[in-house]
């Protein structure tokens with residue numbers, strides 16, 4: 205891997221389909237280490253599709269274009285290999301895994317990553333210590349660790365749990381798909397603060413959202429608008445403010 209501060213994800217003329225239905229129609233986007241990007245856009249414009257294609261979801265076919273990590277294509281890499289590289293996708297709808305405790309799940313994920321990097325794996329006690337530190341950072345109750353993964357978690361707890369996963373795994377690209385949906389104002393603020401606390405200087409954050417409010421906490425460097433599977437406009441946070449006031453239609457004028 206090249207020097208950590210110069211990591212770049214380049215999405216070039218990306219076209220993708222599902223069952224031959226075109227969903228992405230030429231997405232261009234360059235994300236550099238340390239930057240915070242937001243994608244907004246109407247429902248059905250392809251935002252979730254883009255995040256799943258970046259993480260290598262097998263249901264989608266890339267029909268044209270490329271995704272480059274430090275100038276090397278990742279299109280032939282499996283979702284697992286991409287995750288090992290440090291691509292982390294927080295799903296719009298996190299899955300529940302009844303019967304598997306959160307701490308066991310997290311330790312398995314953590315140790316798989318360690319093994320991959322030829323680093324020592326952690327025994328349950330040492331891992332508990334590490335996880336407890338991260339929990340404090342994002343204001344989570346330690347009892348979370350002993351509950352089944354996401355089972356019966358409130359919307360806010362599921363989101364915070366994903367931030368915990370991100371904090372434990374060495375994340376270079378964190379994609380948060382509507383992390384704010386279903387959160388009340390206090391939960392939104394604490395999730396946003398958690399994201400910023402665990403973000404390292406070399407992490408790329410890609411935040412998909414409908415709401416200006418989350419952006420006020422996160423302060424993105426770039427705001428992109430997606431429509432019909434393309435990025436149709438890029439600006440800064442004032443673009444998001446304009447959209448909030450005028451709606452998406454005004455962009456097309």
Ligand code: ADP
Pocket residue numbers: 222223225227245246247248249250251252253254
């Ligand atoms: P967004 O996240 O911006 O709301 P999505 O990426 O979820 O949009 O969806 C983009 C488009 O792809 C939508 O029109 C949606 O109906 C369509 N789509 C998503 N999954 C499938 C599928 N499995 N089969 C057919 N169309 C799909």
Ligand code: MG
Pocket residue numbers: 251252253296381382
């Ligand atoms: Mg979506």
